[in-house]
Amino acid sequence: MDLDVFVTAHRAEWDRLDQLLRRGGRLTGAEVDELVALYQRTATHLSLVQSSAPDPAVVGRLTQLVARARAAVTGTRRAGWRDAARFLTAGFPAAVYRSRHWWVPTALLSTLLAAVIGWWISVHPEVQSSIAAPDVLRQMTEPGGEYETYYSSHPAASFAAQVWTNNAQAAAMCLVLGAFLCLPVIWILFTNVLNLGVGIGLMSSAGRLDTFLGLILPHGLLELTAVFVAAGTGLRLGWTLIDPGPLSRRAALARQGRAAIGMAIGLALVLFISGAIEGFVTPSGLQTWARIAIGVAAEVAFLVYVYVVGGRAARAGEAGDVDTTERTAELPVAA
Incomplete structure (x- = not known):
């Protein structure tokens, strides 16, 4: 595109706007009708200039014009309870549903890898001895050891808050760092899988795998699902840099980035629930089957929320992105 010719052809429209x-x-x-039409055309011009000839001066002027026109056409608005309800009943579950082809394989492969690591550690005493000294391992795995007392070492409320903060930070890092070609996300995910595999292996070698699963499953099902969703979304964000699809790389990354930000907020709520379970249910005096049943119920409720509520919203066109009036026009680019 010849930028000088383009600017000359459309300068009168921009001046009129x-x-x-x-x-x-x-x-x-x-004149109001004219303003709306000029706003729409100028937004299209901005998208064309950004994708074909991103001159800073032209892009700056058009961006300012489009922002002012959008404010004039749509008016200023503040997020309210209706926006929050729409996010929870449509935007967030639809975004998780749409990214299922990324986080479901991530969950399956990670679980398999944790099981393999756990088996490998449990059947190789030399690997166990490389992790810690024998007396330290006994202190960790024996009845009343560190694996069991970890969940009751602090008051339930403060422990739940600490767990939620740590997990929310891990999920947010997966979502944000996905833009760096997926590599940081893979490392964070592997670290979590390795820690889980070590716990499985050590407790299994001590003949107490049932105790370990009774402690980890009540909160771990929902917690790990949230981490897998975050990791899968981060990987999808990173892959967008490699293959943006029919949109320009900037537009595709912006779309996935906005969805990832919303996902971070939604997953923080999910991790708050799993943190509450870990702080109050896991160390409680309930029977093991009752604690696991609570964890399974929370996991099933989340999956129903995603696949039923989110699936319905996604089929209706919801993508977890901001409203179309609040983002610039997106045009496909030539393959």
């Missing part, structure tokens, strides 16, 4: 915006609310009905 600027003139209408400067008049504020003193517009006739016909």
Whole structure:
């Protein structure tokens, strides 16, 4: 695209839009219609310039014009309870549902890897001895040892808050660092899987795998699912840099980034629930089957929320992105 020719052809439209915006609310009905039409055309011009000839001066002027026109056309609005309800009943579950092809394989492969690591550690005493000295391992795995007392070592409320903070930070890191070509996400995910595998292996070698699973499953099912969703979304965000699809790389990354930000908020709520279970249910005096049943119920409720509520919203066109009036126009690019 010849930028000089493009600017010459459309400068009059941009000047007219600027003139209408400067008049504020003193517009006739016909002028309001003209402002809306010019706003839409200018947004398209901005997208074309960004994708074909991103001159800073032209992009800066058009960005300012589009932002001012959007404010004039849509008006200013504040997020309210209706926005929060829409996010929880449509935006967040639809975003998780749409990314299922990323986080479900991530969950399956991670679980398999944790099981393999646990088996490998449990059948190789030399690997166990490389982890810690024999007396330290006994202190960790024996009845009343560190694996058991960990969940009751602090008051339930403060422990739940600490767990939620740590897990929310891990999930947020997976979502944010996905833009770095997926590598940091893979490392964070592997670290979590390795810790789980070590616990499985050590407790299994001590003949207490049932105790370990009774401690980890009540909160771990929902907690790990949230981590897998975050990791899968981060991997999807990183892959967008490699293969943006029909959109420009900037537009595709912006779309996935906005969805990831919303995902971080939703997953923080999910991890708050799993943290509460870990702080109050896991160390409680309930029977093992009752604690596991609570964890399974929480996990099933989340999956129903994603696949039923989120699936319905996704099929209706919800993508977990901001409203179309709050983002710039996106145009496909040539393959």
